[in-house]
Amino acid sequence: MTDRPAPPIAMLAELTHRCPLSCSYCSNPLELTERTRELTTEGWIDVFRQAAKLGVLQLHLSGGEPASRRDLEILVKAARDAGLYVNLITSGIGLTPTRLNALETAGLDHLQLSLQATTADKADWIGGYRGSFARKLALAEEVLWRGIPLTVNAVMHRHTIDDVRTAIDFAANLGARRIEVACVQFYGWALVNRDALLPTRAQVVQAKDAVAEARLAYAGRMMIDFVPPDYYADYPKACMGGWGSTGINVAPDGTVLPCHAAATIPGVVFDRVTEKPLSAIWYDGAAFNAFRGHAWMQEPCRSCARRDHDHGGCRCQAMTLAADPTATDPVCRHAPARPAVDHILEQQAPSVSPFIYRGSKR
């Protein structure tokens, strides 16, 4: 590829892997980074300034639980000062009213609150934390009366997808302007728990109908974004809008990744912000250039009419399911490895396996 890539639009900063919850679907890697290896306050501030200069507009502060960082308020202020739109992706646990006040003063633009389930018993079971649901609701109230724009992120899988309409109504009653109904994607801990999390085809069909109905009911009141589970799709998602094309992820220790699961691809060397400027990592780094353009593609992607639309799908999924990061994403119906996905769907257990909670001994 000779064209210089366009600058990135969004950065996902995984400030920490620490989290009071231990969701079985967490997308964090199995090897969690320890606190002592996290970037310092100054380290993150430098990353945000470099990101803004590079062209990043949206900053998503995530984790783990970003509120586990005591310097979150300082980081939000620094990011706003750098000109970024600051979105906090949180479980709500660890955010007190005092901290919310400070975040608001610091210029937080928007907050995304995860919703594990719509009842306390279920939510606490899924997140592996007693009392988490009550604390989340209390936090949501605090967010709303302050007028901080709120998106609810309802995480859908085998145990929650039948409640999708309840979750949507729940978000609307909370006063959210937007809900993301996101089916679990199988990376990190979610992959370990795939048997327990993968919904059935019938569940997915029903959920799609429920979302369509809810969209009509809430038209003009709440935006409903729906991410269906790609195992049941005919074509893959355009992961990250294309490798190294719009998004940039930074792991807690400053490793810069084209997507949050990219570290699972062997043989790719990832740069760290502590060692190289962000712009050099984006434009010239080996990892970001590994799957840009078409040269790396195999057939059928290389000569497919959709190649600029979905970029051959997700590289991490090709790695996971076809053991080859340059393969066609196995969820694609043209993929030579599609039988592997069909096999997983056929093997689906009628009874449900127990969760392996994130962070617990495997």
Add this chain to the structure above:
Amino acid sequence: MTTDPVPLLPRGTRLHHDRVRDTMVLLVPERALLLDDIGAAILREVDGRSTLGAISSRLAERYGAPKADVASDVRDFLDGLAGQRLVDYQ
């Protein structure tokens, strides 16, 4: 809602000049919408006080275009954003 409402950008929606791409963008929850000149011109007039009619008159005058055409463009553009809860009418 009246037939000539006042549009406003709710909290969480910001008009921003992107220096790197030298373009105006609308920063909204979890997205950035790159604006063309027309979109940017319309949103610059959204001040939380002017009605759709007032905004259309100003733009029609500035660009020397028929007011009815401008008014329907303004309405379509802002309705699209309002449908996504990125603009409020009051």
